Amino acid sequence: MNINMHELIKIIHTLPVSLIAIILSNILLIAGFIIGKLALYKYENAVKFFAYFSVVMCVLFVLYFISILWFSISNLYFGNAVYAAIFPVFLFLPFIIGHFASYEKVHLYTNIQILTLIISLLLALSFI
């Protein structure tokens, strides 16, 4: 177990910071959306909770967007055209989902959002 952890830390050290940022922001966003989904109808009147929750989620989205941009540009620079082309799609997906979303179908669109985050996480992990 100790060896594995040691190796894991070594792998992390070799990863680009932008990739680590994508993975981290992805995991936190997925967790955030799952919490939000579970709490939305149960504690709908907790306005302050959802205000702070959304601010944190917005900050995570900003981190996610910046890391995707950073990762794509650096991949373009190093000639990894596939990654450079695929990742920017995930910049637009939250806005496309937001455009079609409605309150009545908020759970469905939250699930779609979570699914796209999982796909981008898997893509990022495939780079390791």
Next chain:
Amino acid sequence: MGQSLDFEFIHENKCKRAVLLFHGMTGSPYEMKKMGKALYEADFDVFCYCLPGHGTSPINIKTVRWEDWYTESTMHYRNLTKKYDEVYLGGLCMGAVLALAIASEYRDVRGILSLSTTLFLDGWTIPWYNFLMPIGVHTILRYYYSFPEREPYGLKNEALRKKIAALQKRNTEALDNYPMSCIYELLKFSKYAQKNMFKVQAPVLLMHAKEDDLTSPKSAEFVYKNVGSNIRKYIRLEDSYHLVVMDNERDFVFKTCIDFLNDLSAYAPKTEKLPPVDDTFTESAGL
């Protein structure tokens, strides 16, 4: 939805002049009632209806689109034009945007009272993290987030604040938060209204508080500069916040509105002529 909050003040002897009032975002006709009474006493029949999604539960407001507000308000306006020779529009906050949007489509609007017009959300109580709003508004997060309403609740008058805070807790006459989805619809509606502002030909009276906590005077200035009307008056209030129809200068607001409508009414409808071109900007003397 919310019919119990609607009001109609109609004179027994057939009156030819009507004013259709629109309340603000997350508000209800309750906030327009005093203004309605003042207009009624000045010989206008007055109507104010709850906008779709308002006046019931906070959930309903999240399900409506700006087109719903606009369609229903237009329907009320068209109904009144069948019964009255002169129909004036008046609104507070988003209600002012509604009045301007209707006037941009219907040239027979006789005059507009545009109070605390809300085209931009840039008042001083907007939270510091407002710069994140584009992400909150345009993603799924808008169904999660609400701006919590907080002091001063749009009122400079401290005695009134407690009353409004108590009302907001009931979440019917006024909500204690602004759902982001509602703000999203308002911003879309605001863009529509801005695009069509030049089509507004009806005389406009703009009144906006210098220290408006929700929307700065930039919104009123935008209207003042861009409406197509020959008659436009802009009065900046010195001793009020956003809810100018309830705050310290409300009597001055009512009197100015009544004088403006009476001046317009003196010319309409027989001659079809409008008063001479009037293009004024004034500041209230801290009444």
